[in-house]
Amino acid sequence: MFLSNTESTMMSVLFGVAGQDDGTRKEYLERFCEAYTEPLARFLILTKKQSEDDAREIVQDFWLTKVIQPAPEQNLISKYLLVRESKEDSSFRRYLSKSLSFHFINRYRSAAAKQERANVAFEQLEGWEPEDAESDQIEFDAVWSNHLLDQVLKQVRTECLANGHTDKWNVFVELILRPGMQGVAPPSYSELASKLQIDSPKAVGNAWVTVKRMIQRHFVTAIQQYLPSGTSQKSLADVENEAREMLFGLAAKGGLRIEFEESIGMVEASCASASFELAGIPADHLFKTVADLQEAWNGMLSTEVRIIFGEPIQADGNMILNDWILSKSESLESLDRARKIAKRSGKRKSEQLSEHHCFPRETWALIYLLAIATAKLRLGMDLSQMDASKLKTRMQQFRDFVWIDDDSRIILSQFVDIAAT
Structure with a gap:
């Protein structure tokens, strides 16, 4: 949890990126880009049909032209902080995705990109006009929440295995994750107890409770690490609202899109109605x-x-x-x-x-x-x-x-x- 009278981690990073101290600014830039490169690239891959290499190149160009090259007081982060002075509840995630949207358009409209544009199908540019910003934002929110969940689940799995709680992780996979990814009903507690050779259905339920709490803890920590907020009191409220919004999106049909084959031997969510419901199961x-x-x-x-x-x-x-x-x-x-x-x-x-x-x-x-x-x-x-x-x-x-x-x-x-x- 946040200490009293302190700013959130990401707010400190943003001030560092916008600061004049070249020594610390480089470190803050690395932390900032590390946090946002993957979800932004994934966003371009899913919505604009960009290859992974092209998506990463676009994001790197975005960082270079909007964050790194401009003077600190003129970069994208400083502009956001200026907006925030008059509108404290301004979402940095939404500000960032909208800026990337315009950068994508301008990249292919610029004279320097004519040759590159000649090889790009017109259909790839459709839907990226400013009037479609709302649908873009909805899509980016989905990408971001799945990126966050993917990171959290990997952390939870690592913690379970390190502490000798493989059975608890397996309960979560069979009871929540696999049914969610495949769009099927979860097994009963007794079926799962028999399949995983666990003592009783009650023990299965308790294992799920343990993993659920771990997920909630890591989820909150992950949000605290990236969500800009000015004071400890404001930070706690922001984290709570952000977590609620992320989990609501993941619980919707089609809201789950993660790939998790490295830990459970599964491919990307295989059902159009795949979802992740952490609040509870019927x-x-x-x-x-x-x-x-x-x-x-x-x-x-x-x-x-x-x-x-x-x-x-x-x-x-x-x-x-x-x-x-x-x-x-x-x-x-x-x-x-x-x-x-x-x-x-x-x-x-x-x-x-x-x-x-x-x-x-x-x-x-x-x-x-x-x-x-x-x-x-x-x-x-x-x-x-x-x-x-x-x-x-x-x-x-x-x-x-x-x-x-x-x-x-x-x-x-x-x-x-x-x-x-």
Whole structure:
């Protein structure tokens, strides 16, 4: 994170490029060009059908004529900083891509490029007039976000392998990256646990949570390194907005375009609707079979209640869920608290997948019903406003599921028997 009262890394670089000190300016120029050359070249390759060599030549010429050769106070960076004085929220990335667009046009319009233009198809120049700047910017944003993601994933993979967490990286590849690149549904946790020889579906979920946090951390760090921002407070807000914008674009259909064959043996995203959804995956995709639910519920029964609910709801902080279900000393307040948390968690259609939420929605529904049944059976109190007949039907439905444990089945059966009288 940023230190207080400091500028962002890239803002320091921009001031260095625009500065008069030749000794430090060279170092800042190298850092600046290193950060932006690859995405700008990729932009020209994808949108203007330039070869890789031609694209890099154009970008290098862009740096030379707009940044390196002009006097520091007259170069592209100084002009941006001047614009920023009157418009603080001016995006440098957009300023840069627009400048490259005009440079591309002028390069082929100049008299010195006549011979070169003679070998360029007219179609390659179409769509690069200034009035198409908005579509150009959208395309560059897509290129930039994919460039950023590619760098982040390589860093995360390196960290996983260096720390002996190859299994966690493999979970991410099979659960998120490969389905996203191929446009297919992800496997269930139990399928993945079996395929990768991981102890349990819950362990698969926890592995994904770990990698997700690593991606978020590296993503924020990467944005902090390039995003110009004047103060620490402003920087944090800018980073948050930038990350949200980048991830939103990657999650859209067709938003994922990375190549990642060096680490997972795959070619470029092979589906026109390829996307990268970091926010979460639909719970229905994770626990598909009865075996999935049974494994998840058994894992939940052996988990401490404070971990499941994300807070202590009873005096014994180390009590596991199975003992909590059988406990005869739970207060009405703790049962109602458990009911409310289970109801809220069960309504989440797209899990955020923290440790608190690595369970299928059906298990939350069962806890919700068990809290209601226990309050009625042991304390004679009604926790639900649901119609009695509907509640009875719901209890019967879960009582008959094959994946629940015998103790829970007995509690639900007792409630059904009372409701029938």
